[in-house]
Amino acid sequence: MRLLIGCTLRPQESVIYTRREVLKAAAVSPIAGLLRAPANSSASKGYPSRRPEPGRRKFVSRSVEQTVLRVKALIADPELAWMFENCYPNTLDTTVETGFAGGAPDTFIITGDINAMWLRDSSCQVWPYVSLAKADNDLRKLFRGLIGRQSRCILLDSYANAFLADPRGTKPLSWAVDDVTEMRPGVAERKWEIDSLCYCIRLAHGYWQATGDTAPFDIQWSTAMRLVLGTFREQQRKARQGSYHFQHKTEVPSDTQALGGYGNPARSVGLIYSMFRPSDDACVYSLFVPANLFAVVSLRQLSEMASGILHDDAFASECSSFAGEIEAALEKYGKVSHPVHGEIWAYEVDGFGNSLIMDDANIPGLLSLSYLGCCRSDDPLYRRTRAMAWSTSNPYFFRGSAAEGIGGPHVGLEMIWPMSIIMRALTSNDDEEIRQCLRWLKGSHAGTGFIHEAFHKDNPAQFTRSWFAWGNSLFGELIMKLSQEKPQVLRNL
Secondary structure, three states: OOOOOOOOOOHHHOOEEOHHHHHHHOOOOOOHHHOOOOOOOOOOOOOOOOOOOHHHOOOOOHHHHHHHHHHHOOOOOHHHHHHHHHHOOHHHHHOEEEEEEOOEEEEEEOOEOOOOEEHHHHHHHHHHHHHHHHHOHHHHHHHHHHHHHHHHHHHHOOOOOEEOOOOOOOOOOHHHOOOEOOOOOOEEEOOOOHHHHHHHHHHHHHHHHHHOOOOOOOHHHHHHHHHHHHHHHHOOOOOOOOOOOOEOOOOOHHHOOOOOOOOOOOOOOOOOOOOEOOOOOEOOOOEEHHHHHHHHHHHHHHHHHHHHOOOOHHHHHHHHHHHHHHHHHHHHHOEEEEOOOEEEEOOEEOOOOOEEOOOOOOOOOOOOOOOOOOOOOOOHHHHHHHHHHOOOOOOOEEEOOOOEEEOOOOOOOOEEOHHHHHHHHHOOOOHHHHHHHHHHHHOOOOOOOOOOOEEEOOEEEEEEOOOEHHHHHHHHHHHHHHHHHOHHHHHOO
């Protein structure tokens, strides 16, 4: 079955497009503005801007527009500069809806070609703008609205990963209608993923640190954060399985959970159980190591906010103590001995001694641990783990004539996710390694000027998701980081 760009796609059924199909679909697509240059484009000759016309952009930030011009001028390669111009503002251009709820700002951010908001994606999509918010009142309103919306989503269902714009909505996304779980109105999909809640903490903490603004951190936010802690505690499963279960009617094993929806057996050792990964694929072993490492960081950030904003030392102490408990369990159960790479972090474990050695392009994964603050980039354990992830020791590492990178079961074998290439660059201090990643990224957009979900290792014209805002934002984040820390890389590609 072929679907035109802009139609809602079930993630596990992403359609692979050729470049010709993409350009043909642009004529009728609801996101056609992404693929046609506006008449007043100021892009470099030969690379007309693929942004929507100014009047069709969902949200405009003066500081973002100034940043686009400033950073673009630092990039010597015109094609890379063009990609940055297209990608960095893409979330604001195409995915943001703002308003008010109870007199406070409200922000809803869709993931791109799926008309729903993922807690993870929405947090990541706006992350590259956090540093600009202090001097930009419009951005501060956007962040206040998103933090408030995420709090309401958590209070609606702390186990859900995606939500609808209207909390009174009665139907989830089409593929989730018949899921066997406790679906509530307003929930788009209900896959329990530790990282969904971690990302909400990361965004709140990052915004607070960047701006000093405490306006979003009201009673609603405080209540939601206590529910986050309670959900993490329940999913340690110390005494019982907990309330969450999930089953999906499907022929795709990675889209459902075993044993009545509670997952494969795992021993309660102090780690948090996760039924799904950030790819929305089911965990094989329920103790997902990268997400537990992320939770340690997030709980310590929440402890800092509980003390510095809420002035609740008891809550702060509970968060900090919980982080230490998970960290101790990770030290004992989260590592494995690899025959080639030595001691590394496992991807998943079950507490009985079984482990899964692999990495997935989605974040958190093993490659992204230093990016998320779980460790230093020069930590020996991380370096060995990173080497395993970017090698044939990882069953989802692919090397082809177009590029090399990490994929995952979500869209199948031989499909590289550009996010993995971006993450390799973000976690590297080697100029040539970063340049190589930029060359691969430049060769992967298939004429669209945007970052896709995945592309075939030998043919970037075969790709999934032409409108994937998280990938675009992550690319923009990389270029921003290089402009600040390694401008020589952008001057000499």
